[in-house]
Amino acid sequence: MEDWMDHVPEATRNYLEGRRLDEVECIISDLPGIARGKAMPASKFARQTSFFLPNSIFFQTITGGWGEAAGTTGFTEPDMILRPDFSTARAAPWTADWTLQVIHDAFDQKGVPISMAPRNVLKHVVQLYEEQGWTPVVAPEMEFFLVARNLDPANPVHPMMGRSGRPAAARQAYSMSAVDEYGPVIDDIYDFAEAQGFEIDGITQEGGAGQVEINLRHGHPVKLADEVFYFKRLIREAALRHDCYATFMAKPIAGEPGSAMHMHHSITDTDGQNIFSGPQGGETDAFFHFIGGLQTHLPSVIALLAPYVNSYRRYVKDHAAPINLEWGRDNRTTGIRIPISEPESRRVENRLAGMDCNPYLGIAASLACGYMGLMDETRPGKSLRGEAYDGEEDIPRGLYAALDLFDANPRLHNILGSDFARVYSIVKRAEYDEFLQVISPWEREHLLLNV
CATH class of the missing domain: 3.30.590.10 (Glutamine synthetase/guanido kinase, catalytic domain)
Incomplete structure (x- = not known):
């Protein structure tokens, strides 16, 4: 916990001062800009360096439907590797417990940035x-x-x-x-x-x-x-x-x-x-x-x-x-x-x-x-x-x-x-x-x- 908390913004540390962090929301933007991801106990997040989500989140329409965009490999929904950017760790002050949100970057299983991920698109430009x-x-x-x-x-x-x-x-x-x-x-x-x-x-x-x-x-x-x-x-x-x-x-x-x-x-x-x-x-x-x-x-x-x-x-x-x-x-x-x-x-x-x-x-x-x-x-x-x-x-x-x-x-x-x-x-x-x-x-x- 101390290791990753050393890398979060000062405002986030101040928010948690004297309090016990309960939950971390691991999030990523899809094409519409909706936050997708997973919530997990803070103790589990502290033990992980990454987590997985299927790449199909980038094929989803605003209604929850799907575009046939998987390519020649077909709609197999392979996992992406999501790694946290600790500089983005921010409070979620509207929640009932003490929660942080952390934006993650998406990579394929060879460590190459997922080109469909909107944050990666901006980083490339x-x-x-x-x-x-x-x-x-x-x-x-x-x-x-x-x-x-x-x-x-x-x-x-x-x-x-x-x-x-x-x-x-x-x-x-x-x-x-x-x-x-x-x-x-x-x-x-x-x-x-x-x-x-x-x-x-x-x-x-x-x-x-x-x-x-x-x-x-x-x-x-x-x-x-x-x-x-x-x-x-x-x-x-x-x-x-x-x-x-x-x-x-x-x-x-x-x-x-x-x-x-x-x-x-x-x-x-x-x-x-x-x-x-x-x-x-x-x-x-x-x-x-x-x-x-x-x-x-x-x-x-x-x-x-x-x-x-x-x-x-x-x-x-x-x-x-x-x-x-x-x-x-x-x-x-x-x-x-x-x-x-x-x-x-x-x-x-x-x-x-x-x-x-x-x-x-x-x-x-x-x-x-x-x-x-x-x-x-x-x-x-x-x-x-x-x-x-x-x-x-x-x-x-x-x-x-x-x-x-x-x-x-x-x-x-x-x-x-x-x-x-x-x-x-x-x-x-x-x-x-x-x-x-x-x-x-x-x-x-x-x-x-x-x-």
Whole structure:
């Protein structure tokens, strides 16, 4: 016990100070970003260096179905070897006993990283940057809705009941009184985050009814993806304590804006200098090449940034989500925004990803596009002045079209991992087929008696 506990973060040791650890949850992200794994007594975890899970967890759709992605060997479900990353050991403060979560990395039985594992996909993309002497830096923004309990999927989703006894109001962006309406949930989010050692950069009310945004401090892509992975569970647990749900659906409520995971990107060199800024503070070629890579290749990764049929309901003109790949300075209508900043913190914000994306895959996809732009020295189009909503749409109109673009970019597959790309496409197409088996209320209302 002492050996592995010596390697966990200080916040985790502080959480357990004077207490006896009861249980450890050994977890890994699947393709949708759901935590899969095993829980075991802490005493048993202390004696193990690894454990096993079948590789079929990466063939599973969001509904629990399966994509036929096992390959030529057939669906034999061989075991993967999962090894703990002790730096990810975090408290699970909502549990009844003293529990830690530990993220694991997946390897095959020869010790080779499993290419389908989302955390390994992101690690591989980061490695490509490191081979060039670069370190990518990201800062995600998480948007989500706090909604009333929805026990029947046939019923629409409604905003949660606020502290005043009235439903959370829409169109109250940045209102502090709106945040106060669900202050007890926010208080628990802060408390859980502190127990886990996470630093929240800020919490604001967004434009939707019961819609909240949490900003995280910038850092290493894998570390920040781990934090988003953990935060999704943390926020859900905080909401459940107060008789409501937290949802990360891209578009949970009709007529309201969707929820995004905006990603801020910068890159440092071996001296820790931001390569987007020159010695005199000006914008460098690398800055423009990164933007050019996003403009050129983002269509091919929309299937990762918008992974569900619901995701495409978010890309609606004039509803706070981008509809094209224009870039602009301090312009929130563009898909690629350059925020106001000092030269040392110059960064590029990708506003296309939905909050429903897997954080490992969303960050990996965005970095892959920027990497290709840097390597190809791609020049972007002219920066846009004015509303990007006045321009043409560049976003695929649905998941199937997005998957076709994803499948047609073999160079992207090499960067993300060809086996991952194969499995992802098969699983998402299987998921789309599952969706087609469901008849919607719209179809019953307008087609049942009229066609």
